[in-house]
Amino acid sequence: MLVITVETAILIEWKNYAKKEHSNYFPSLPHLGVSMFNRIVVLLQTLLFIPLYCNQKIDSMGLDLPSGGHLTHGYHTIKKKVSATSIFFESMPYRVDPANGMVDYAELEKLAHLFKPKLLIAGASAYSRDWDYHRMRKVADSINAYLMADISHIAGFVACGLANNPFAFCDVVTTTTHKSLRGPRAAIIFGKKELMDRIDQAVFPALQGGPHNHQIAAIAVALKEAMSYDYREYISQVLKNSRCLASELTNMGHLIVSGGTDNHLFLWDLQRKELNGFSGSIFEALCDRCNISVNKNSLPTDVSAVNPGGIRIGTPATTTRGMKEVEMRQIANFLNEIFILGDSLCTDFVRSMQSKPKVKELTNFIASNDKYAEAINRINQQVLSFAKTFPHPSVPFPHISGMEE
Numbered sequence: 001m002l003v004i005t006v007e008t009a010i011l012i013e014w015k016n017y018a019k020k021e022h023s024n025y026f027p028s029l030p031h032l033g034v035s036m037f038n039r040i041v042v043l044l045q046t047l048l049f050i051p052l053y054c055n056q057k058i059d060s061m062g063l064d065l066p067s068g069g070h071l072t073h074g075y076h077t078i079k080k081k082v083s084a085t086s087i088f089f090e091s092m093p094y095r096v097d098p099a100n101g102m103v104d105y106a107e108l109e110k111l112a113h114l115f116k117p118k119l120l121i122a123g124a125s126a127y128s129r130d131w132d133y134h135r136m137r138k139v140a141d142s143i144n145a146y147l148m149a150d151i152s153h154i155a156g157f158v159a160c161g162l163a164n165n166p167f168a169f170c171d172v173v174t175t176t177t178h179k180s181l182r183g184p185r186a187a188i189i190f191g192k193k194e195l196m197d198r199i200d201q202a203v204f205p206a207l208q209g210g211p212h213n214h215q216i217a218a219i220a221v222a223l224k225e226a227m228s229y230d231y232r233e234y235i236s237q238v239l240k241n242s243r244c245l246a247s248e249l250t251n252m253g254h255l256i257v258s259g260g261t262d263n264h265l266f267l268w269d270l271q272r273k274e275l276n277g278f279s280g281s282i283f284e285a286l287c288d289r290c291n292i293s294v295n296k297n298s299l300p301t302d303v304s305a306v307n308p309g310g311i312r313i314g315t316p317a318t319t320t321r322g323m324k325e326v327e328m329r330q331i332a333n334f335l336n337e338i339f340i341l342g343d344s345l346c347t348d349f350v351r352s353m354q355s356k357p358k359v360k361e362l363t364n365f366i367a368s369n370d371k372y373a374e375a376i377n378r379i380n381q382q383v384l385s386f387a388k389t390f391p392h393p394s395v396p397f398p399h400i401s402g403m404e405e
């Protein structure tokens with residue numbers, strides 16, 4: 001009974017979410033993350049074209065990982081097939097143009113005509129610009145391929161019309177529900193009506209067992225929230241905040257990949273690696289010590305993902321805590337201070353050790369150097385007293401929970 005109720009709720013919320021003009025789209029109810037769905041879509045291709053007993057491989061094309069794409073869009077290196085989507089299926093990446101950080105649609109088109117994938121995938125994990133689904137649809141049509149969008153990161157923007165609408169052009173759309181959509185850790189796969197039987201079969205019985213009702217119910221709540229005025233205000237502020245933070249850092253002389261952002265995140269190119277070894281891993285570790293969460297991230301120009309040259313920064317969490325542009329300026333100041341400290345720390349390390357630092361060595365170096373240890377401590381204290389004035393929604397009384405320390 002509960003399942004029927006929440007499934008109905010999802011369908012009702014979904015009808016609003018997908019808008020009436022795209023009502024030939026239907027959702028499949030998930031239980032695993034979107035990674036699994038991305039594989040299901042490839043499986044769907046198998047169901048459509050090739051009998052399972054035949055060992056022929058299916059081709060797909062997605063954005064390369066160093067360009068900001070996701071592992072499950074077929075990532076592999078020369079030495080290793082990293083993702084199951086590249087182990088079980090053939091995949092060919094397209095990339096961003098390193099000169100401007102934008103998806104190189106002209107190269108994508110050329111490669112697609114050579115490789116002729118059966119599935120073309122739009123979507124990314126670390127790409128701050130919007131997608132030209134219309135152009136990708138034309139490419140897909142010209143090679144008779146399906147077009148899929150993985151909107152995991154930008155689902156909240158799509159829901160509120162603040163990003164291009166993939167439903168107008170794609171055959172299948174997948175999304176996690178826990179990123180900008182701010183729901184539970186789960187996923188949804190949407191497909192055109194005529195594909196849904198096969199997708200549903202690919203979900204169950206092909207890949208997963210019974211439904212996880214708690215997650216399904218939570219997705220319904222998240223979709224309902226996404227339709228509210230408050231959520232629209234929230235996601236608009238997320239965008240204003242990420243634009244503000246990116247432009248503050250740019251004004252301080254830092255390099256933001258693609259020159260800005262159309263969504264909740266952006267990539268910061270640290271540009272220092274060749275000089276003193278200052279990398280995304282080191283910047284992330286220093287930020288951790290100052291209670292600021294950022295991700296080390298490969299840049300389109302990186303040759304290896306092991307020591308990435310960039311940082312990925314997002315604004316959904318700080319916006320949820322009520323921060324606006326004025327706080328973004330303060331956060332930019334903190335980040336700039338950590339950047340200057342990290343740069344000087346790495347230069348000192350190279351001077352005294354005659355080698356470029358790794359995170360662990362740098363931790364020992366800081367421990368034996370009062371100047372740096374004190375500077376990190378000071379920034380950390382400033383970050384804590386700043387953050388305390390913006391309580392986390394799930395911890396309304398920080399003095400009771402002990403968060404004050």
Ligand SMILES: Cc1ncc(COP(=O)(O)O)c(C=O)c1O
Binds near residue numbers: 034072124153
């Ligand atoms: C674009 C994209 N697709 C898929 C995933 C994976 O989602 P899940 O963790 O739900 O498998 C992520 C998560 O980082 C993502 O960014």
